Amino acid sequence: xxxxxxxxxxxxxxxxxxxxxxxxxxxxxxxxxxxxxxxxxxxxxxxxxxxxxxxxxxxxxxxxxxxxxxxxxxxxxxxxxxxxxxxxxxxxxxxxxxxxxxxxxxxxxxxxxxxxxxxxxxxxxxxxxxxxxxxxxxxxxxxxxxxxxxxxxxxxxxxxxxxxxxxxxxxxxxxxxxxxxxxxxxxxxxxxxxxxxxxxxxxxxxxxxxxxxxxxxxxxxxxxxxxxxxxxxxxxxxxxxxxxxxxxxxxxxxxxxxxxxxxxxxxxxxxxxxxxxxxxxxxxxxxxxxxxxxxxxxxxxxxxxxxxxxxxxx
Amino acid sequence: xxxxxxxxxxxxxxxxxxxxxxxxxxxxxxxxxxxxxxxxxxxxxxxxxxxxxxxxxxxxxxxxxxxxxxxxxxxxxxxxxxxxxxxxxxxxxxxxxxxxxxxxxxxxxxxxxxxxxxxxxxxxxxxxxxxxxxxxxxxxxxxxxxxxxxxxxxxxxxxxxxxxxxxxxxxxxxxxxxxxxxxxxxxxxxxxxxxxxxxxxxxxxxxxxxxxxxxxxxxxxxxxxxxxxxxxxxxxxxxxxxxxxxxxxxxxxxxxxxxxxxxxxxxxxxxxxxxxxxxxxxxxxxxxxxxxxxxxxxxxxxxxxxxxxxxxxxxxxxxxx
Numbered sequence: 019x020x021x022x023x024x025x026x027x028x029x030x031x032x033x034x035x036x037x038x039x040x041x042x043x044x045x046x047x048x049x050x051x052x053x054x055x056x057x058x059x060x061x062x063x064x065x066x067x068x069x070x071x072x073x074x075x076x077x078x079x080x081x082x083x084x085x086x087x088x089x090x091x092x093x094x095x096x097x098x099x100x101x102x103x104x105x106x107x108x109x110x111x112x113x114x115x116x117x118x119x120x121x122x123x124x125x126x127x128x129x130x131x132x133x134x135x136x137x138x139x140x141x142x143x144x145x146x147x148x149x150x151x152x153x154x155x156x157x158x159x160x161x162x163x164x165x166x167x168x169x170x171x172x173x174x175x176x177x178x179x180x181x182x183x184x185x186x187x188x189x190x191x192x193x194x195x196x197x198x199x200x201x202x203x204x205x206x207x208x209x210x211x212x213x214x215x216x217x218x219x220x221x222x223x224x225x226x227x228x229x230x231x232x233x234x235x236x237x238x239x240x241x242x243x244x245x246x247x248x249x250x251x252x253x254x255x256x257x258x259x260x261x262x263x264x265x266x267x268x269x270x271x272x273x274x275x276x277x278x279x280x281x282x283x284x285x286x287x288x289x290x291x292x293x294x295x296x297x298x299x300x301x302x303x304x305x306x307x308x309x310x311x312x313x314x315x316x317x318x319x320x321x322x323x324x325x326x327x328x329x330x331x332x
Numbered sequence: 333x334x335x336x337x338x339x340x341x342x343x344x345x346x347x348x349x350x351x352x353x354x355x356x357x358x359x360x361x362x363x364x365x366x367x368x369x370x371x372x373x374x375x376x377x378x379x380x381x382x383x384x385x386x387x388x389x390x391x392x393x394x395x396x397x398x399x400x401x402x403x404x405x406x407x408x409x410x411x412x413x414x415x416x417x418x419x420x421x422x423x424x425x426x427x428x429x430x431x432x433x434x435x436x437x438x439x440x441x442x443x444x445x446x447x448x449x450x451x452x453x454x455x456x457x458x459x460x461x462x463x464x465x466x467x468x469x470x471x472x473x474x475x476x477x478x479x480x481x482x483x484x485x486x487x488x489x490x491x492x493x494x495x496x497x498x499x500x501x502x503x504x505x506x507x508x509x510x511x512x513x514x515x516x517x518x519x520x521x522x523x524x525x526x527x528x529x530x531x532x533x534x535x536x537x538x539x540x541x542x543x544x545x546x547x548x549x550x551x552x553x554x555x556x557x558x559x560x561x562x563x564x565x566x567x568x569x570x571x572x573x574x575x576x577x578x579x580x581x582x583x584x585x586x587x588x589x590x591x592x593x594x595x596x597x598x599x600x601x602x603x604x605x606x607x608x609x610x611x612x613x614x615x616x617x618x619x620x621x622x623x624x625x626x627x628x629x630x631x632x633x634x635x636x637x638x639x640x641x642x643x644x645x646x647x648x649x650x651x652x653x
Contacts, residue, residue, distance in 0.1 A: 033494040044507050161637035162630045163583030165590055169610055170626070173619075264498040268587060286506060287592040298503050305496035 023314055030310045037302055042086055045295050046079070095296035100288040107296045110281070117277035118270070122262045125197055129204035129258065134251070136205065137212025138244070144217060152209055159206040164265065168199045168272055185275040196273040200265045204258045211254055215247035252319040256312030260305055267301075370564050370649070377646040384642035391635035394628070398454065401447040408441035410448035410600050415439065424618055433624050436608055445600045446625055450632070452601040456512060456585055457578035457636075460519045464577050465570055467520065468527025475528060476535030489525065497522045501584060505593040512595065515588065519581050527573045534566055568647035575640025579633040586629070602629045 061069070070076055077085075089096065095107035102110060140152040159167065175195060176183045182192040219225070220243055228238050263279075270279035278297060285293040379385060401407060408414070414422045414435065421439035425431050433442040475485045492500075504518040538544055544561050552560075582602060588594040589603035590610075597604060602625055609622025645651055 029490050030494060033491045036491050037495055041503065044503065047507075157634065157637060161579055161634040163586045163633060165583065165586040166606060166626045166630060169606070169613070169622070173613055173622075260496045260498075263496055267498065267502075268590065271591070282502070283591045286502070294506060298499055302495050302499045305499065306494050309494050 096292040101290045125200035129201040133205040133208025136209040140213040141216035156206045185273045249320045252316040256309040259308035387635040408444045410444040449600040457581040460581040461574040461577040463520045464523040467524040472528035472531025476532040572644035575636045
């Protein structure tokens with residue numbers, strides 16, 4: 019167990035280092051006007067060189083990399099260029115962090131609470147109306163581009179349920195639609211896999227034995243099927259973290275929630291290199307940590323799946 | 333077996349069945365022959381799935397129309413801006429006889445734009461699916477078959493598998509100049525990984541099976557081993573991955589366009605059209621600009637998703653009985 023955790027930790031660290039390296043190198047290869055705001059057109063060659071030198075961009079590449087890494091470790095991501103000129107990025111991100119964290123966590127919890135009972139229902143009524151309905155929902159959500167789903171939910175549910183279309187901190191009613199949008203994908207995932215694992219389990223021989231013994235079907239369900247089907251469900255947690263991150267970028271921007279996902283879209287549209295760099299790094303670190311935690315959790319839940327290529331559903 | 337079924341079977345038993353038959357040489361020879369064909373069987377199972385067949389016909393009709401549409405008479409240009417006699421742009425004209433699905437906010441014909449956009453998105457989707465399949469199968473085969481490369485590819489895979497796909501997509505699309513080539517390239521960077529892993533797992537399972545060992549001992553050429561022993565077992569996975577890749581590529585194109593990293597506005601694509609429609613969706617009279625592109629997009633992606641899954645079931649020999 020400890021050996022596996024350490025190995026997996028090492029893997030995550032290597033990934034993180036590779037990622038930092040890629041981000042660092044790629045951003046240095048971008049055209050130099052990306053380092054200036056509006057004033058770039060009016061500057062002459064000498065001024066540009068002077069400014070670049072002052073920013074440390076003419077130093078040897080290794081020295082730059084050292085500076086970059088030590089900056090990150092101290093929580094210093096540089097300053098924004100076009101989004102809010104000369105403001106430290108850490109300051110821009112800090113007030114937005116809680117929104118993203120709360121919305122992400124809430125959406126994962128909601129999708130667990132809805133998705134798993136839905137999967138159980140589908141397995142219990144296999145081949146009948148609830149199963150058909152649920153399967154239709156899963157196909158619809160997984161096949162239609164999430165962007166299109168979100169737009170239509172925003173457009174029609176808001177007028178149907180008389181809910182506000184955009185996010186407003188003071189109105190709790192305006193939190194419902196974004197949370198729903200962020201959860202639909204995960205709900206479909208949980209329901210689909212829960213149903214599949216339960217159906218697999220129901221076809222096992224020991225269930226036939228339990229039925230032959232005369233156990234009631236409720237206690238077969240709760241004591242055998244559910245328990246065994248829950249174990250592989252642990253694999254889905256990492257996937258759902260990734261899905262939530264992707265969803266948050268889109269949903270936050272669509273509902274104008276002042277979180278990090280919406281900020282990333284704004285930063286991309288304004289071509290603010292350091293801000294994009296910092297946000298990409300944060301998002302992927304969250305992803306890497308989430309995957310690590312999920313894999314370790316899975317190894318605790320079921321010691322058999324300690325293989326190198328675990329996570330079949332990812 | 334229920335008693336009714338047993339009774340039914342018993343009815344057909346009579347003394348006639350227990351008499352000796354004269355030896356017939358031809359009939360004796362016939363016993364060893366079976367006209368089993370893998371593809372025939374797969375197709376037979378696939379056609380039994382009515383919903384999948386429905387979507388297949390629908391998709392076929394949609395796609396053939398998409399590529400035939402520009403050659404039909406009376407079609408408008410997808411990027412031309414139409415003006416009235418006074419030289420003003422024909423903006424936001426509702427669907428009617430002149431413009432079948434209306435015009436957008438700068439006076440372009442929505443009907444022509446939708447089919448042109450479908451062509452662009454389909455080209456992106458198919459290119460991504462094809463590239464993913466080729467790269468995935470090649471790397472997966474090397475990963476599973478060449479033992480010296482196994483360690484190396486495993487480590488590379490583990491590093492990149494941990495980074496969320498969307499982040500790689502955003503990062504690379506941000507670096508490069510927007511265009512069809514960029515979009516295809518960025519989606520291929522991560523898309524091959526699931527295919528490669530499935531192919532590798534399958535090859536490791538099949539490579540040491542008895543039937544494959546027997547073929548190798550009998551001196552079957554490698555090309556024949558690949559085409560006869562390995563590929564039929566991989567086809568289901570490859571096809572399913574490819575059709576899901578098309579669904580995903582079209583979805584990612586919409587996503588990238590929304591965050592401002594998609595195709596330039598001058599190239600109509602389903603992502604661009606949905607995005608243009610989203611901008612004007614607040615006024616109900618202009619909502620057709622969002623609904624029609626979204627409808628076509630959803631029909632295509634749902635079709636590919638359903639067909640891919642159904643084909644994967646059908647091509648699994650376990651379901652052929």
